[in-house]
Amino acid sequence: MTDKENLLVLNGITKRFPGVTALDGVSFDIRPGEVHALVGENGAGKSTLMKVLAGIYQPEEGEIRHKGEAVKLPTPRDALERGILLIHQELSLSPELSVAENIFLGAWPTNALGVLQVGKLNKDAQAALDLLGCDFTADTRVGDLTIARQQMVEIARVHAFKANIVVFDEPTASLTDSEKDQLFATINTLKSHGVGIVYISHKMDEIFQITDRITVLKDGKIQGTLLTKDTNAQEITSKMIGRTLDQYFIRAKANFGEEVLGVDKLAVEGLFEDISFSVRTGEVLGLYGLIGAGRTEIVETIFGIRKKDAGEIRFSGESVSFNSAREAIDKGLALVPESRKEQGLVLNMGGQDNITLPHLKMVSNAGIMDEKREKELYQRYQSLLEIKTTGPDQPVSNLSGGNQQKFVLAKWLCANPKLIILDEPTRGIDVGSKSAIHELIAGLAEQGLAVIVISSEMPEVIGVSHRILTIAEGRIAGEFTGDDMTEENLINAVSLRELA
Numbered sequence: 284m285t286d287k288e289n290l291l292v293l294n295g296i297t298k299r300f301p302g303v304t305a306l307d308g309v310s311f312d313i314r315p316g317e318v319h320a321l322v323g324e325n326g327a328g329k330s331t332l333m334k335v336l337a338g339i340y341q342p343e344e345g346e347i348r349h350k351g352e353a354v355k356l357p358t359p360r361d362a363l364e365r366g367i368l369l370i371h372q373e374l375s376l377s378p379e380l381s382v383a384e385n386i387f388l389g390a391w392p393t394n395a396l397g398v399l400q401v402g403k404l405n406k407d408a409q410a411a412l413d414l415l416g417c418d419f420t421a422d423t424r425v426g427d428l429t430i431a432r433q434q435m436v437e438i439a440r441v442h443a444f445k446a447n448i449v450v451f452d453e454p455t456a457s458l459t460d461s462e463k464d465q466l467f468a469t470i471n472t473l474k475s476h477g478v479g480i481v482y483i484s485h486k487m488d489e490i491f492q493i494t495d496r497i498t499v500l501k502d503g504k505i506q507g508t509l510l511t512k513d514t515n516a517q518e519i520t521s522k523m524i525g526r527t528l529d530q531y532f533i534r535a536k537a538n539f540g541e542e543v544l545g546v547d548k549l550a551v552e553g554l555f556e557d558i559s560f561s562v563r564t565g566e567v568l569g570l571y572g573l574i575g576a577g578r579t580e581i582v583e584t585i586f587g588i589r590k591k592d593a594g595e596i597r598f599s600g601e602s603v604s605f606n607s608a609r610e611a612i613d614k615g616l617a618l619v620p621e622s623r624k625e626q627g628l629v630l631n632m633g634g635q636d637n638i639t640l641p642h643l644k645m646v647s648n649a650g651i652m653d654e655k656r657e658k659e660l661y662q663r664y665q666s667l668l669e670i671k672t673t674g675p676d677q678p679v680s681n682l683s684g685g686n687q688q689k690f691v692l693a694k695w696l697c698a699n700p701k702l703i704i705l706d707e708p709t710r711g712i713d714v715g716s717k718s719a720i721h722e723l724i725a726g727l728a729e730q731g732l733a734v735i736v737i738s739s740e741m742p743e744v745i746g747v748s749h750r751i752l753t754i755a756e757g758r759i760a761g762e763f764t765g766d767d768m769t770e771e772n773l774i775n776a777v778s779l780r781e782l783a
Contacts, residue, residue, distance in 0.1 A: 289348075290315050290448055290479040291336070291367070296345035298331055300681075302673050305331040306342070307503040313448055313479040318470060320482045320490045320511070323500035323523055324713035326671060326683035329483050332500070333450045336481075337369035338362035360389060366447035370437050370454055378426030382436050383408035385425050386443045411442035416465055430622070431458050431574050438466060441473065449473065450481040455489060456711050459574050467493055485713050486740075487516040499523055524715040532746025533721045535728035539749075540564035542597070543702050543733035546585065549594035554580045555757035558594070562702070567724060567734045569748030571741065571773050577757040578737045579621055582704045586618045587611040599701065612641060617695035619688075621706040621737075627691040628679050634690045635661040635675035642698055664693035669719065685716030692723065702733040709743065721747055741770045753777050 291313045298306040306328050313319055321329050334340045336347070338356035347354050349365055356362045362369075376385045384391070386408045392400040408421035417435050425433060434454065441449050451470075455463045470480060470493060482494055490497060491511060499506040499522040506522040542561050550556040555577035562568040570578045583589045585596055587605030596603050598614055605611040608618070620626035628637055639646045639657050646656045661675045668689040672682060679687050688708065695703060705724065709717040724747050728734050738744040744751060745768050753761040753776040761776030763769075 289313060290350060292346075292348040293332070293336065294346045294348070296332065296335055296342045296347075298328075298335060298340055298342050305503050306335070308345070309500070309503070309505055311498060311505070313481060315477040315479055316474045317495040318474060318480045318482050318493055320484070320494040320497040321500065322483070322485075322490065322497060322519060323506075324683075324685070324715045326686065327500040327523070327713075328503040329500055330452065331503075333369055333452060333481065333483065336362070336448075336450065337367060339369075363389070363444060366445065367450075368441060368444055368446035368448070369450045369452065370440070371452055376425050376433055376436060378424070380425060381405075381421065382412070382419065382423045382425055382428075382439075383421040385436055386411060386421075386439050390444070407443060408439070411439040414442050415439055415469060429575065431462060434458060435462065438469065441469070446478065448479045448481070450483070452483045453485070453711050454482075455484070455486070463489075485711070485717070487519070487714075490519070491516065520714055523713070532743065533718075533725045534747055534749070535565070535567055535725040537749055538565045538729070540731065541600075543599060544585070544735075545595075545597035547595045547597075549581065549584065549596065550592050551580065551584055551589055552592050554589075555754075556593075557758060560752055560759070560762075562733045562735060564701075564731045564733055565728050566750065567728050567736060567748050569744040569751040570735060570737045570754055571739075571744045571751055572754035572760075572777055574739065576754040576777075578754050579706055580757075581754070582618060582706065582735065582737065585611075586616055586704065588618075612698065615699075615701035617698060617700035617703040619691050619695060619703070619705045619708060621710065623684075623687050623691050627694075628687060630680035631678050633674075633676035634665065634670065634672055634679055634682075634693075637679055637690050638664060638694050638697060641694060645697070660697050664697060668693055668723070683712075685712040685719075688712055688716070688720070692720070696727075700732065702735070703727060704735045704737070706737045707739065708736065709738075709740075717743075741773055745770070745773070 289312045293309065293311045296306050296309045309332055311332065323329050331340060335342050338359045338361050341357065347356060377388065383405045387404060392403045394400055405421045412421060415435055415438060419428060419432055425436060438454065454466060458466060473480060484490055494511045496508060497511055497514065497519060498508040499519060501523060540563055542563050545561040547559050549558040558581055572578050580589065584591050587608050587610055603614065624630060629640065635657055638661055646653050646660065658675065665672065670686050670689045672686060679690055709720055724734055724736065736744060736747055748768065751763045751768050751773065752759055753773055755777045763772055
C-alpha cells in the first residue's frame with residue numbers, strides 16, 4: 284500500500300532520551316478502516332512511538348506522513364487538528380472540571396467575544412456520551428465518577444473530535460466486560476467509517492478479537508508486522524520477549540499453616556456486608572468480581588484506610604481494629620494498591636526513595652538517614668526483582684509500567700510483612716513482567732507469607748490462587764478450590780448474585 288493510500292506513515296523514527304535510545308529507526312503505518320495492534324513488553328517503546336505520533340515528543344530522526352503529506356507535529360494541538368487522537372493508558376482528566384469540559388479540553392467552543400458557549404459545550408459532549416451509551420451526563424464533575432466511567436470520558440473524545448486516527452493505549456484496563464463490549468462495538472463503528480485505529484494492549488485475547496494486523500516492538504526496534512489471522516499468541520509472545528512462556532501462571536505448592544488473617548461479618552454501610560473469610564500462612568487467596576463489587580473496599584477496611592461499621596478482624600490470633608494504614612503496616616500488613624501512579628508511588632522521586640519512604644525508621648538513626656542502608660535496600664530489591672532503571676535517583680515516572688509496579692512491590696517486601704494484599708498486581712503490564720510477578724507471588728507464599736490477590740482477569744486469579752472467593756454487590760457470592768476453580772463457576776457465581 285502506498286503512502287497516499289495509508290492514513291499515516293512513520294518512517295525511520297528515532298527518539299533518544301539521556302542514556303537510552305527509546306526508538307531506533309522505527310517504521311509503522313496505519314490504514315483506513317483497520318485496527319493495527321502495537322505490542323511489546325513495557326519499555327519496548329510503544330508509548331514513546333505513540334507520543335511522537337500525538338505531537339508530545341519530537342523525533343531526532345525520521346519522517347511522518349499524514350494522508351500522503353510530510354508533516355511536522357510540534358504540539359498535541361497540531362496532531363489533534365489533523366484528527367490524530369491519543370487515548371492515554373493512565374487517565375489524563377481534570378477531576379474538578381465537568382465531563383463536557385474534559386471532553387473538549389483545549390478546544391472549548393466560544394463566541395466572537397471569546398465567551399464560553401456552555402450550552403453548545405454540554406450539548407456536543409452529551410451527544411458523544413450517548414453514542415457510547417454512558418449512564419452519566421455531560422455536566423457531571425469528573426472527580427465524582429469511578430475510574431471505569433472516567434475512562435469512558437476519555438473515549439468519548441473520539442466522537443467529539445471526529446478523529447481519523449485514534450490510538451487506544453490499554454483502553455480496557457478499567458472497564459467492565461459490558462463496557463469493554465461497548466468499546467469494541469464503538470471501534471467497529473469507527474472502522475466502518477474509515478478511521479484508522481492503533482490498539483495497544485497486553486491482553487492477547489483482545490488483540491486477536493479486535494485487530495487486523497499486529498506489529499511487535501522490542502527494545503525500540505520493530506520485530507515484524509503480521510496479519511492477525513495468520514499468526515497466534517505463541518508466535519507474538521516469542522517475538523515480544525525472545526522466548527516462549529512454557530508456564531505462564533505459577534501456583535505455589537500447597538503448604539498451609541496457621542491463620543494469619545480472619546474476618547467475621549465485616550461490614551461498611553453502603554459498600555459491603557457480612558464478609559467472612561480467613562487466609563493462612565503459605566496460602567494465596569484470590570478475590571474475583573466485577574469492578575464495583577466491593578473487593579478493594581474490603582481490603583482497604585482491613586488495612587485501616589476505611590473504618591468498619593461492624594464485624595471483627597483478627598490478625599495473628601489477635602482481634603484488631605486499625606485506625607490507620609500506619610498501624611496496619613507496623614503490625615505486618617502490606618497493601619499494593621490498584622493504581623500504582625495515584626496510590627503506590629511518588630512519581631517525581633527515584634526508586635530508592637520510593638522504596639524507603641514508608642520505612643524511614645528502618646533506614647535512619649536518631650533521625651539521621653543512613654545512606655548506606657538505603658542503598659543496600661535499593662540494590663537488594665532492584666536485583667531481586669530485576670528492575671530496569673538507570674540508577675536509584677531516576678524518577679519512577681520515566682519507567683515502564685512493569686518496572687514501576689516492581690518498585691511498589693519492593694517498597695512493601697522490604698518491611699518483611701506477614702500478609703501482603705495485591706490489588707490488580709499486573710494491571711497494564713506486559714506478559715514478561717506478569718509472569719515474573721506470578722512467580723514472585725508463588726515464591727512469597729512458599730516462604731510462608733499469607734497472600735491475597737485481587738484480579739479482574741479470571742485466568743490470572745485461577746492460575747495463582749489456592750482458593751477463590753467471588754464478590755458481587757458487596758457480598759461473598761461463592762468459594763472455590765481445586766478443580767472447582769473454573770471460569771464457568773466464577774462467572775456463574777457472580778452472575779447469579781447480580782441477578783438475585
